[in-house]
Amino acid sequence: MSKLYKSNGGVLIIGLIIQQDNLKAVIKMAERSTVEVCGFLFGRWKGGNFIVEEVRFVPNRLNSPTAFDMEPVEMVTAIDEAEERGLEVVGIFHSHLKCPPVPSGRDLKGMRLWPVVWLIVDEKGNYWAYVLKDEEINELEVEVV
Ligand SMILES: [Zn+2]
Incomplete structure (x- = not known):
């Protein structure tokens, strides 16, 4: 795995910017849950950064501690509602409990379908962000603001 990314359509990707409250909300859910939690990071792409403005949980229909699959109807609803407010999908988050x-x-299969930032949190409050570019998983810097 390489540290830092190349480009997205020729533009340098610098990192993921997320507000502390939003990150905490995801971590808190992960801490409380016995299955993987998942959902979207909605926001904007600006100046080479993915800026998260909103976190939206979507039920994990697998109800599994080792995998997730977003409930499809809620998934579409979440995207529609965000787009109505001018926000786009900048990332997908989920938790890892035992892996x-x-x-x-x-x-990785999901990353091919959704070439956005993938934020992974664990139940201990740690977090990492990745993007897939040219079949290579790259770690992104996460800036908590
Ligand atoms: Zn995972």
Whole structure:
């Protein structure tokens, strides 16, 4: 795994910017849950950064401690509502409870379908962000503001 990314359509990706309250909300859910929690990071892409403005939880229909799959109807509703407010999907988040904080093989398939930032948190409050670029998983800097 390489540290730092190349480019997104020729533009340098610098990192993911997320407000502390939003990050805490995700971590808190992960701490309380016995299954992986998941959802979207909505926001904007600006100046090479993915800026998260909103976190939206979506139920994990697998109800599994080792995998997730967002409930499809809620997923579409979440995206529609965000788009109405002018926000786009900048990332997908989920938690890892018993597995290492790197994308799993299953996650990698998801990253191909959703080429956005993938934020992974664990139940201890740690977090990491990744993007897939040219079949390579790159770690992104996370700036908590
Ligand atoms: Zn995962």
